[in-house]
Amino acid sequence: MIVLALLIEVILGIADIIEYVLIGYIILGWVIFFGLVSNREGVIFRLYVFLMSKVEPVLSVIRRFLPAIAGLDFSPLVIFFGLHFAKIMLIRLFYALAYG
Numbered sequence: 001m002i003v004l005a006l007l008i009e010v011i012l013g014i015a016d017i018i019e020y021v022l023i024g025y026i027i028l029g030w031v032i033f034f035g036l037v038s039n040r041e042g043v044i045f046r047l048y049v050f051l052m053s054k055v056e057p058v059l060s061v062i063r064r065f066l067p068a069i070a071g072l073d074f075s076p077l078v079i080f081f082g083l084h085f086a087k088i089m090l091i092r093l094f095y096a097l098a099y100g
Helices: 002-033 043-065 075-099
Strands: none
Touching: 002 043, 002 075, 043 075
């Protein structure tokens, strides 16, 4: 049972990291879009490109089924809700297995 609890904690930690990467991608995208960073060679832009290379493959799959509505991209929101739902289901599964 301890191994299962440890495995679930690791999976939940990975889901949290994915959420933080997605939040960083969104915020850096806004910073660049609104022109708060003028240098396309700087560290912030490189970090944005790195995060984009990790996030965009997943977001592009969601965008195929959910296009932008009125110019707003809701694909990150779908990822957030999906991760939150998966974390809840994982915790419930653990409690069901652990406590019957």
